[in-house]
Amino acid sequence: MHEYLSSLHACESSMVNLIIIWGMIILFILQPGVAHDGAEAGAYLFLHALLPYLLPYIILTQWLLKMPVRNPTAKRWKRYSKAYVLGSFGGFPVGAVTITEMVKNGELSRRESGLLLAACHAPGPMFILGFVGTELFDNPLSGWKLLLAIHIANLLFFCLTLLLLKNNKGKRDQKNIDLEKKTKSAPLLEAIKESSGVIILVATTVIFFSSLGNVLTTAASTAFTVDLGIAKTIVLSIFEMTSGVQSATDHFYNYPIFPYLIASIISLNGLSIHLQVFVIAKSVNTPLMPYVFSRIWSVVAVPAILYLFM
Template sequence: MHMIITIGSWALIILLFLQPGIAHKGAVEGMRIFTTALLPYLLPYLVITQMFIRSQKTFLNTTNKFKLYMNIYILTALGGFPSGAAIISSLKEIGTLNERNASWLLAICHAPSPMFVIGFVGIEIFNAEIAGLKLLIIIHLVNLAFLLVFIIFSKPIQMNDYVKKASISPFQESIRETSQILLLIGTTVIFFTTVSIIVFESVKEVIPSISPFVLVLIASFFEMTGGISLAGEILSGTTILPFVVAIIIAFSGLSIHMQIIVLAQKAGIPIKHYILFRFLNMLILPIFFIL
């Protein structure tokens, strides 16, 4: 793994020196995506949810595992990723979830925000709001099926052994936590968008006749939003577009994965279940969506 990281780092350093203009273009595009598409929606939602989970008395304070896990799923579904992972990580840190429960919920409660799927994917990519709504429903039906299985076979509620003291100022703490989360999200989005564009342009120069489908996969591997945008441009009007977009959302991209992994590691949450479920979603979601 260290060898792969070393080789990849040197390759990117060389590409940055060889193509500074493209690197700048990628960074600017990453900034645009973060400031115009992510920040306006994520900031208020993260502040509100972080404040809510620090001041809640009954919504998440229960020994009824069905009620607790369903309430957590509702919170994560409304915000989408990576705010869902931020909520679960915070609940682990304040003691509502233990390591095992948080690991499973991190894997199951993984879905894009409703605004992104219905608005961006449905209207702008598919030119049909109903298509975005259909994809969103399928994503949540699959997740809820996994959640119900987890609830049925999970042990009774076991809180984290270490429970933080009650929050004195939920608003100030939520602002501080949100700023750290947004810094993480912004950094990863800009970085992986830059890397995506550098690799994308380099591949096109080396192999001019490369398939457009492969270019879409390359862009999507690093950053989901950019990959979906490119898929909408290159594959517009083709029958394969819905299948490709479903795969991209199921995989989510390295940018999203790094955001969630960093949040999970900060709270001491194992990520093995998260990785497993990403592969399962890539197999299940596209099939159900095109049926």
């Protein structure tokens, strides 16, 4: 009976996935121009707002993490501080890349990696100060305030993480993870190689979800009586953060709520970034529930802290 129910559940899940996939294919076929415009906008945002800020830091972070670890059993606060500094200041999804690499190096256990993944997740300073502060807010000081709000919220969550990890024995769970101690003769080349994979993942998800968000927004505004600007901002924010931020700027720039809306969208991240994190973290079976809770916390905390600063 149990096997029958499991099989039935699997069939139902498969059927739902097929319906969703074919539904999206039909939407793309019916609206090829809209899909193209969304993909083009996603590609432009990736090249203009993400790649210049993200690529150099990913390569440098990977290069540092590829260097042989002299003492994987160093004091916990040193390992946690290393994870926070490298992960939180590198931009999405550098935190996940950092935590994953530290697990592979034997510096973190799975339990540690799950909690630290949640805390070490923030947009890069160059993205917030350069793209958001200078180009969107037209005020570098507002960019600094937003960056500070993000890291205060992260540090509060990080302190909670330290409390939860206080009684952790720090044992490295090396099952199902390849932790062979290989001599890295060319860490820079390995860093560039692995960074290219991360960049391709980021580009693919940004362009796909930007295109999908554009198609769904047009379909929703056609089927229902809704404001296109509001619908586009909501849908794009759910699917792709950078496109959502750009849409919010186009439609809400002159509203008092604008900076807090941008803070909420950046804290929400969008499915594109979540998918990047999940793909990277699952390579070492990192627990993901703490990450989910941290996103909920950030959506509430970051705009509130920014409001106090503004």
